[in-house]
Amino acid sequence: AQKITQTQPGMFVQEKEAVTLDCTYDTSDPSYGLFWYKQPSSGEMIFLIYQGSYDQQNATEGRYSLNFQKARKSANLVISASQLGDSAMYFCAMRVNSGYSTLTFGKGTMLLVSP
Amino acid sequence: EPEVTQTPSHQVTQMGQEVILRCVPISNHLYFYWYRQILGQKVEFLVSFYNNEISEKSEIFDDQFSVERPDGSNFTLKIRSTKLEDSAMYFCASKNRGDSNQPQHFGDGTRLSIL
Numbered sequence: 001a002q003k004i005t006q007t008q009p010g011m012f013v014q015e016k017e018a019v020t021l022d023c024t025y026d027t028s029d030p031s032y033g034l035f036w037y038k039q040p041s042s043g044e045m046i047f048l049i050y051q052g053s054y055d056q057q058n059a060t061e062g063r064y065s066l067n068f069q070k071a072r073k074s075a076n077l078v079i080s081a082s083q084l085g086d087s088a089m090y091f092c093a094m095r096v097n098s099g100y101s102t103l104t105f106g107k108g109t110m111l112l113v114s115p
Numbered sequence: 116e117p118e119v120t121q122t123p124s125h126q127v128t129q130m131g132q133e134v135i136l137r138c139v140p141i142s143n144h145l146y147f148y149w150y151r152q153i154l155g156q157k158v159e160f161l162v163s164f165y166n167n168e169i170s171e172k173s174e175i176f177d178d179q180f181s182v183e184r185p186d187g188s189n190f191t192l193k194i195r196s197t198k199l200e201d202s203a204m205y206f207c208a209s210k211n212r213g214d215s216n217q218p219q220h221f222g223d224g225t226r227l228s229i230l
Contacts, residue, residue, distance in 0.1 A: 045221035
């Protein structure tokens with residue numbers, strides 16, 4: 001069975017600073033993908049970034065980057081130059097390549113960005 | 116940019132009543148999903164649907180749940196006899212290919228409140 005662990009229930013960061021949101025995972029499947037989603041207070045789920053288990057480089061997408069450490073089974077999200085609009089819940093999710101790509105989510109981390 | 120749309124945004128229903136949650140996935144997508152998120156908890160997988168049939172379902176998806184793709188555009192989740200514990204945000208998601216790196220695109224969710 002797959003498991004995603006997000007140990008930080010809440011994080012605070014000042015505007016323009018960088019912040020790292022932690023995610024560790026557990027799976028016995030050698031082929032998997034890791035996703036980060038953002039959920040603002042309005043409730044929608046917004047895809048941010050993807051990392052495949054065989055990707056040689058860490059994923060980047062604008063201000064978002066993923067610090068992928070396969071041996072440690074961690075896939076931390078780094079947000080650079082935080083903005084007030086980044087305040088939201090952030091979910092790490094994993095999909096294993098067997099099956100039909102269902103996602104297993106972590107409990108999420110609430111990020112608050114202050115001026 | 117195309118998006119997944121869900122209706123209604125909020126549904127209030129008496130316990131024991133049937134409810135149908137509607138979703139219009141992105142038009143060229145082939146894989147469809149329902150997830151739920153009980154207030155304050157993580158997102159949980161319910162069911163995946165491909166090629167006009169259920170491809171995977173979780174233990175949450177018991178006999179009171181059913182899904183349908185009645186026409187070429189809609190994808191519905193029916194809860195036959197609602198219980199108080201069915202109160203949650205329900206998300207529909209879709210993706211276009213089975214490729215492992217394709218993210219699922221989520222709708223804005225339907226908040227279901229059972230009284």
